[in-house]
Amino acid sequence: MLRSLKFVAIALATLLVAGPAIAQYSSTNRPQILRKLPPQVIRPNLNLLPEARIAPSQAAAIAQADYPGSKILKVRQRGGVYVVTLVVDGNLIRVRVDVNDGSIL
Secondary structure, three states: OHHHHHHHHHHHHHHHHHHHHHHHOOOOOOOHHHOOOOOOOOOOOHHHOOOOOOOHHHHHHHHHHHOOOOEEEEEEEEOOEEEEEEEEOOEEEEEEEEOOOOOEO
């Protein structure tokens, strides 16, 4: 009998203490920490890239005009030069085009 009274007393004490604590966390009164934060967007710093005066497509057109009937394989920028890789009659040819003025080097 004494055990059951102890159990009831502990249960009542727990409810009395936990009741106000549970009321603080209602759906309208949540702490700010529990809100979902938006994902962070990382944007590259484009000011660190070297300025190109001509576009890669322009460099490809300049290189292709020098080799009629060629097909463009790829265009890469290395420093101040575009390296345009062409296929002419089954042979690979690399043409270097200046980034600033579009002249063939």
